[in-house]
Amino acid sequence: MQEKEAIETAYSAALQAQYKVMLQAYIMANGDAALEKNAQNVFKAGADIARRARDAAIALY
Numbered sequence: 001m002q003e004k005e006a007i008e009t010a011y012s013a014a015l016q017a018q019y020k021v022m023l024q025a026y027i028m029a030n031g032d033a034a035l036e037k038n039a040q041n042v043f044k045a046g047a048d049i050a051r052r053a054r055d056a057a058i059a060l061y
Contacts, residue, residue: 007057014050018043 025039 003061004058007054011050011054014053015047018046018050021046 022039022043025042026036029035029039
């Protein structure tokens with residue numbers, strides 16, 4: 001059980017990191033819709049990868 005909790009904690013940290021990247025991209029976009037859309041796409045891709053990795057790691061236990 002301890003491993004699963006650690007994996008969930010790491011997943012949460014990965015999402016927080018992805019959010020920070022998206023926030024910085026939004027700041028840099030300065031209202032540019034295309035750049036904001038790119039930031040959203042990058043966030044979603046990173047979140048999807050983190051979720052797949054979390055699921056794979058949990059499946060090991």
